[in-house]
Structures are given as C-alpha cells and as structure tokens.
Amino acid sequence: MITTSTQASDNSSSHGESHGHGGSPVALAIGAIGVVFGDIGTSPLYAFRETFASHGGAPGISPDADHIHGVLSLVFWSMMMVVTVKYVLTIMRADNGGEGGSLALLALIKRNSSAKTWTGPLILLGVFATALFYGDSMITPAISVLSATEGLQYIVPGFKPWIVPTAVAILFGLFAIQSRGTDRVGRLFGPIMLTYFSMLAVLGVMHLSANPSIILETINPLNALGFFATDGFVAFVALGSVVLAVTGAEALYADMGHFGRKPIGISWLTFVYPALMLNYMGQGALILSQSSPAEAAALVKDPFFLMIPDLVRVPVIILALLATIIASQAVISGAFSLTQQAIQLGFIPRMEIRHTSASAAGQIYIPTINWGLMIMVILLVLFFQSSSALAAAYGIAVTGAMFIDTLLLSAVLFSLWRWPIWKALPLVIAFLIVDIAYFGANLIKVPSGGWVPLLIGFVIFTLLTTWSRGRELMRASMAEGSLPIEIFAKSAHNSSTRVPGTAVFMASSNSGVPSALLHNIKHNKVLHERVLILTVQVKGMPYVEDARRYECKDLGNGFYRVTIYCGFLEETDVPRLLGTLDLCGGAFEMMQTSFFLSRQTLIPSSKPGMAIWREKLFAWMLRNAASAMAFFRLPTNRVVELGSQVEI
Numbered sequence: 001m002i003t004t005s006t007q008a009s010d011n012s013s014s015h016g017e018s019h020g021h022g023g024s025p026v027a028l029a030i031g032a033i034g035v036v037f038g039d040i041g042t043s044p045l046y047a048f049r050e051t052f053a054s055h056g057g058a059p060g061i062s063p064d065a066d067h068i069h070g071v072l073s074l075v076f077w078s079m080m081m082v083v084t085v086k087y088v089l090t091i092m093r094a095d096n097g098g099e100g101g102s103l104a105l106l107a108l109i110k111r112n113s114s115a116k117t118w119t120g121p122l123i124l125l126g127v128f129a130t131a132l133f134y135g136d137s138m139i140t141p142a143i144s145v146l147s148a149t150e151g152l153q154y155i156v157p158g159f160k161p162w163i164v165p166t167a168v169a170i171l172f173g174l175f176a177i178q179s180r181g182t183d184r185v186g187r188l189f190g191p192i193m194l195t196y197f198s199m200l201a202v203l204g205v206m207h208l209s210a211n212p213s214i215i216l217e218t219i220n221p222l223n224a225l226g227f228f229a230t231d232g233f234v235a236f237v238a239l240g241s242v243v244l245a246v247t248g249a250e251a252l253y254a255d256m257g258h259f260g261r262k263p264i265g266i267s268w269l270t271f272v273y274p275a276l277m278l279n280y281m282g283q284g285a286l287i288l289s290q291s292s293p294a295e296a297a298a299l300v301k302d303p304f305f306l307m308i309p310d311l312v313r314v315p316v317i318i319l320a321l322l323a324t325i326i327a328s329q330a331v332i333s334g335a336f337s338l339t340q341q342a343i344q345l346g347f348i349p350r351m352e353i354r355h356t357s358a359s360a361a362g363q364i365y366i367p368t369i370n371w372g373l374m375i376m377v378i379l380l381v382l383f384f385q386s387s388s389a390l391a392a393a394y395g396i397a398v399t400g401a402m403f404i405d406t407l408l409l410s411a412v413l414f415s416l417w418r419w420p421i422w423k424a425l426p427l428v429i430a431f432l433i434v435d436i437a438y439f440g441a442n443l444i445k446v447p448s449g450g451w452v453p454l455l456i457g458f459v460i461f462t463l464l465t466t467w468s469r470g471r472e473l474m475r476a477s478m479a480e481g482s483l484p485i486e487i488f489a490k491s492a493h494n495s496s497t498r499v500p501g502t503a504v505f506m507a508s509s510n511s512g513v514p515s516a517l518l519h520n521i522k523h524n525k526v527l528h529e530r531v532l533i534l535t536v537q538v539k540g541m542p543y544v545e546d547a548r549r550y551e552c553k554d555l556g557n558g559f560y561r562v563t564i565y566c567g568f569l570e571e572t573d574v575p576r577l578l579g580t581l582d583l584c585g586g587a588f589e590m591m592q593t594s595f596f597l598s599r600q601t602l603i604p605s606s607k608p609g610m611a612i613w614r615e616k617l618f619a620w621m622l623r624n625a626a627s628a629m630a631f632f633r634l635p636t637n638r639v640v641e642l643g644s645q646v647e648i
Contacts, residue, residue: 028263029271033197034189036255036264037272038327039140039248040083041193044200044279045147045304045320047075047244050391052300061231061238063300064293068284069217070227070235074242075280076218078434079273082402083249086431088268091253091405092261094412099542099569100256102129102401103341105408107540107568109416122411124465127347129404130338131460133250135397135453137335138373140247141328142380143394145170147387148321151305155314167381170321174328175374179354179365189326196323199316201275203307204282211285218281240395240441245280247398248327250405254334257542257569283307335373336366337569344538344568346471347464349625355571380452389449396442397453403435463621466610470618473609474600477646479512485533486555488513493557496527502585502593503528504578506628510535510563516598519642528594530585533561536572536632543567552583560584573633595634599643 051071052061061067092100096108106126110119149167153159208214217223228235252264283303290296299306308316342348354365384390406428413424442450507514514533521527544565551563562584564577574595578588602619610618629639 025260025263025266028259029267030190030194032255032259032264032267033272034191034193034326035330036251036259037197037248037267038189038193038323038330039144039251040246041197041200041248041272041276042144042147042320042324042327043245043247044276044283045151045324046143046387046391047241048280048283049300049303050241050244050388051238053241053388061234062293063287063296065288066223066230067227068288069214069220069223070230071238071242072214072218072281072284073220073222073224074227074239075245076277077221077224078242078246079276081430081434082246083252083268084273086402086406086434087249087252088261088265090427091409092256092264094409094416095256095261096540097542097567098257098260101254101338101341102126102133102250102405102408103338103345103347103568104257104542105405105412107345109408109411111540122408125404125407127464127468128457128461129401129408130342130347131457131464132397132401132404132453133254133338134335134460135456136247136250136401137331138376138380138456139390139394139397139453140331141171141174141373141377142167142384143387143390144324144327145174145321146381146390148317148324150302150387151317151320154305154308155317164381164385168378170325171328171377171381172374174325175332175370175377178332178370179367189329192319192322193326196319197272197275199319200279203316204275204278204280206309207282207285207289207307208278210289214281214285214288218277218284236437236441237444238441239437240445241391243395243399243438243442244391245276247394250398250401251330251334253405254338255330279304332370332373335369336364339366339369340364341568342464344566344570344572345540346538347468349467349621350628350631352626352630353571376456384449392445392449393452396439396445396450397457399435399439399442400453400457403432403439406431406435462614463617466614466617467621469610470602470615470622474602474646475508478515478600479509485511485513485559485561488517489531489555489557489559492521492527493559496521496525498529498558499526500592501528502530502532502588503596504532504534504574504593505596506574506598506632507533507535510537510561514596514598515600515644516596516640516642519598519644520596520640527558529558531559532584533559534574535561535563536574537563537565538568538572539565541567542569544570546580549577550581550583552581554584558585571633572631575633575635590635590638593638595629595639597628597634597639597641599641600646601643603645 048071052063052067061071091105094100094105094108096104103126106123109122109126146163146167149163149170152166153163227238231238252268256264286303286307287296287299290299304320305317339348339351340353343350343353351366351368354367380390380393384393409431410424410428413419413428414421444450446454503520505514505517505520517531517533544567549565551565553561555561562581564574564581566572575590578593579590581588600622602615602622609615628634629636629641
C-alpha cells in the first residue's frame with residue numbers, strides 16, 4: 001500500500017537543520033548528553049584494557065611507557081579524526097530535513113540523484129549499513145551491561161559466577177519495560193549521564209595529578225606513529241581494539257533529528273570529549289605509576305574499575321551500571337526509529353508500531369523488534385560469557401557502518417554539494433584511509449567472534465533486499481494488463497448500482513485499478529456514490545508540509561484518485577489525514593466511509609526476477625506482515641478485505 005518517492009523536485013535543505021528543536025542550545029546540549037553519548041561514554045569500561053590484550057593470534061602489548069603513550073595518542077587522534085572531524089564537522093552537515101542516519105542520508109541521495117547510474121550500488125551499501133546497525137544494536141547492550149556487571153565483583157566477593165545471570169536479568173528487565181515508553185525514564189538520562197561523565201573526568205584527574213606530562217604525550221601524534229613503526233603488525237591488531245573508543249560515533253548522526261547538529265557538537269567538544277580523554281589518560285597514568293612490570297600487567301587487565309578509590313567504589317560502579325543501561329536504552333530506541341524509517345521507505349514489512357507518548361511522535365515501541373533484539377542480546381551474553389570475548393565481535397559492525405557512511409558522504413560531496421575535486425578528494429581519502437585501517441584490523445577478529453555481526457548483517461541485508469525487490473516485482477505483476485482508471489470509471493458507472501456513502505480503495509500505485517475495486521465490481525456489482533482510489537506515498541524526506549500533503553484528481557462519475565504524501569518519520573494515519581482533506585467531493589464522515597483493502601497471496605513461479613528461495617522468503621514475509629488496517633489506523637468496523645493471487 002505504500003510507495004516511496006524519489007522525485008528531485010522535493011527539495012529540502014541538504015545541509016542545514018530545517019525543522020526546529022524546542023529549547024535553548026544549552027538545554028538541548030544537556031539533553032544530548034543523556035541520549036546521544038551513552039554508547040561512546042561507556043567505552044572507557046573496556047576499550048583501554050582490550051587494546052593491550054591479545055587478539056587474532058597476536059601477543060598482548062606490554063604496558064610500558066612507550067606503548068601506553070602510543071595507545072593514548074591513537075585514542076585521542078581517533079576521536080579527533082572520526083568523531084570530531086568526520087561526524088560532528090562534516091557528515092552531520094548532510095542532514096535530510098534535519099534528520100540524520102544512514103537511511104535518512106540514503107533517502108537524500110536517492111531523491112537528488114535518482115537518475116544517476118551509481119545510485120543503485122549506493123542504495124545497496126546504505127541498506128547493508130542499516131543491517132549492520134541492527135547487529136550493533138544487539139552487541140551494544142550485551143557488552144555494555146556485561147562489562148558494568150563484571151565490576152560488581154570488586155564490591156561483592158565471590159560474585160564472578162553470578163555475572164552472566166545478573167546481566168541477563170538486567171537485560172530482560174530493560175526490554176520488558178520498553179512497552180511503557182521512555183518518557184519518564186528519559187527525564188533521568190541527562191542528570192545521570194552528566195554525573196557519569198563528570199565522574200569519568202574526576203577519576204582521570206585524580207591519577208593525572210601524579211603524572212601530568214602524559215597529557216602532552218597523548219596529544220603528540222608522533223607517539224601514535226612511533227607505535228606503528230616499532231610494533232608493526234601488533235600495533236595494527238591493537239587498532240581493532242582502539243576503535244572501541246569511538247563506537248557510538250554513528251549515534252551522533254542518527255540522533256541528530258532529536259537535538260540538532262549544534263547542540264550535539266557543543267556537548268561533544270566542551271564536555272564529553274574532554275571527560276573521556278581525561279579518564280583514558282588517568283587509566284594510563286595509573287598503570288605508569290606502578291613500580292614493577294608485574295603490577296602494571298595486573299592493573300591493565302581492568303584499569304577502569306581498579307582506578308576507583310575504595311571509598312567511592314560502590315556508588316561509582318552502580319553509576320557505571322546505570323550508564324550502560326542508558327546506553328542500551330538509546331540503542332534500542334534507535335532500532336525502533338530505524339525500523340519505522342525502513343518500513344516507510346519500503347525495506348521492511350509492515351509491523352505493529354505503538355506510540356508511547358501523546359506529545360513526542362518519535363517515542364515508539366515495536367514489539368517484534370523489541371523481543372527479537374532481546375532474544376539475540378541474551379543469546380550473545382550466554383554465548384560469549386564475558387565483555388572481553390564480546391569485544392572481538394563489537395568493532396566490525398561499527399567500522400563497517402562507518403566505512404559505508406564515508407562512501408555515502410562522498411556522493412553527497414561530489415553530487416549534491418558539488419564540492420570541487422581539490423577540496424573534497426583529500427577529505428574523502430583521509431576518511432577512507434582511517435576507515436579501511438579500522439575495518440581491516442577488525443577483520444582479523446572474524447574467527448574469534450567478528451563473524452557474528454557479519455552473519456547478522458548479511459541475514460538482515462538479505463531480508464531487506466528481498467522485501468524491497470519482491471514488492472517491486474509484485475507491483476509490476478499487478479500492473480500487467482491493468483485497465484486505465486478513466487476507462488474503468490466510465491464503464492463501471494454504467495454497469496453498477498450506486499449506493500450512498502464513500503468507498504476508499506487503498507492502492508499501492510497511483511496508476512491502474514486496485515484489485516479490490518475490480519473484485520468488488522465483479523462479485524458485489526455495486527459502487528458507492530463517491531469512490532476514492534487512495535495511495536499513501538512516502539517521500540524521501542522526514543516531514544511533508546501540509547500545503548503539499550494532497551493531490552486530488554477528479555475522474556468523473558464520482559471517482560477520484562487521491563495521493564497523500566507523508567515523510568518517512570510521519571505516521572500514516574489515514575482517517576486523520578482524510579479528516580483534514582476538504583477536496584474530492586467535500587469533507588469525509590467516517591461513519592459513512594468504508595475502506596477496501598487488497599490482500600495478496602503470493603504464488604512463487606519460474607518467472608525471471610528472483611530466485612525461488614527468495615520468492616518463498618518474500619511470500620513468508622508477506623504472510624507475516626502486519627495488517628494494513630492496523631498500519632493505516634483504519635477503523636476496524638469500516639474495513640472490507642478482498643483477496644487475490646499474484647505470481648512473481
């Protein structure tokens with residue numbers, strides 16, 4: 001019933017925030033700290049220690065001064081290059097009506113470059129980035145909550161056997177409360193995360209005071225280069241763990257629509273980035289303060305929790321646990337938002353979407369996604385058992401998505417913004433070098449766990465592309481031999497009995513005759529006084545102005561073809577939208593209106609288009625898609641469904 005539009009005439013700001021955000025920049029910046037930075041904010045719990053551990057068959061790194069300075073310099077410049085320059089200063093300028101994220105960027109490119117030959121491969125890359133995000137949204141809650149739960153062993157002796165059961169219980173509780181909405185919990189996010197980041201900074205400063213020279217060593221890029229010159233392949237492998245420090249950078253772009261580019265940038269540059277680096281440097285200073293290599297080696301196995309003074313150990317670890325829950329909540333909410341966009345853009349079948357807030361349209365709950373994520377997250381915890389084991393699986397999904405974001409950005413720079421080659425090419429090359437290095441370092445981890453997000457990504461990519469391609473083939477099959485609506489309206493008027501009221505026939509295309517209308521004439525031989533053939537068309541922008549919401553064409557004899565345009569973040573509430581329409585024969589009275597839906601039963605065939613196994617997969621997805629009645633918010637007592645069989 002939904003089609004996407006990529007008309008180039010629908011111009012929106014390609015870099016700039018075109019829809020407002022309530023509140024002052026300072027208030028929005030504080031709010032962003034509570035929602036946007038949860039993922040990257042929990043990285044200090046495990047990122048630094050994993051850099052020194054052994055991965056991919058390479059030996060662990062000795063925690064001496066040269067290596068600690070090299071790792072800290074890598075962390076600092078990774079955050080500077082990836083988060084600050086790439087995302088905050090560059091990619092976040094490529095908004096789609098103020099919205100960010102891979103799908104929003106993809107819709108922007110499609111709308112402005114639909115005729116270009118390279119658009120097809122970029123669409124596939126954008127869909128794969130979406131698939132990788134789902135893998136990330138499964139691993140993030142698992143590794144974040146598990147890493148914080150491991151900290152409880154430092155305040156409860158003998159707690160180690162209870163780490164996994166406790167993490168599973170916390171995660172189950174987190175997913176169980178999703179249906180209640182995040183409005184009340186969300187009000188606590190900002191203050192808790194402000195306290196958490198302040199705690200990170202204070203802990204770091206406490207240990208830096210004994211070794212302040214480490215600050216200069218950290219910002220010196222020669223230490224990072226010297227690390228590679230000295231250790232070669234071992235340093236390259238360590239790069240796969242350094243990237244854990246920037247996981248969550250893509251969330252800045254995905255959540256841009258909630259807070260705006262400037263507040264997120266202010267939060268990052270003035271508070272979050274300094275707090276994170278102070279804590280990482282504090283961890284390094286703690287290890288360097290040890291008098292023997294053995295003591296340093298013992299501390300590097302868990303420097304974050306061992307840097308906490310005994311006096312405040314309990315509240316700090318509890319605060320860290322709360323921060324990981326908030327980080328997980330943000331990723332789960334992001335998965336709901338991404339799914340809604342993907343449904344509207346035609347990549348995912350219709351699903352039940354519940355709005356959990358009367359005032360905030362973005363607060364939604366999707367039961368299928370929620371319970372599916374919960375099952376996968378708990379399975380990951382039970383399979384890997386520790387945050388260190390999960391770290392091997394974590395980086396590859398994030399680096400893969402970042403690499404694809406750079407490719408999509410290159411299309412924006414060259415095709416949409418039309419930057420000159422001398423300006424755009426060096427920037428793209430610099431980003432690609434960094435992304436390829438990180439992604440390559442994480443490929444080494446594929447045998448030890450990196451295969452998990454790749455497998456998840458390929459499975460979800462197959463589902464997304466199968467649904468998109470199947471819908472195209474099904475629409476093409478239904479359009480074959482379709483009678484022009486103008487001719488049908490004249491012949492149907494003369495051969496059918498007209499009855500009072502309005503009939504709305506939902507159509508997936510704005511041409512031809514819906515199968516439900518054909519079947520109604522064939523079997524019932526009646527027509528209502530007013531007949532609307534209604535298509536809901538989702539545009540490649542987040543919101544559509546009311547002035548451009550409707551198109552109505554009078555076909556004569558009481559027939560009208562109506563197109564309602566929605567953005568990919570808007571709810572397709574057909575009765576509400578028709579209630580604001582005073583065209584096509586006057587206002588609509590719902591008690592005098594009947595809605596007719598077509599329900600297709602797919603018959604796989606040997607026709608060219610898709611492999612038989614994909615046709616059967618598409619048929620299964622079609623059978624399990626949510627009812628169009630619920631998706632379009634149609635009144636249950638005013639709906640008639642008429643079925644038909646379709647071959648593709």
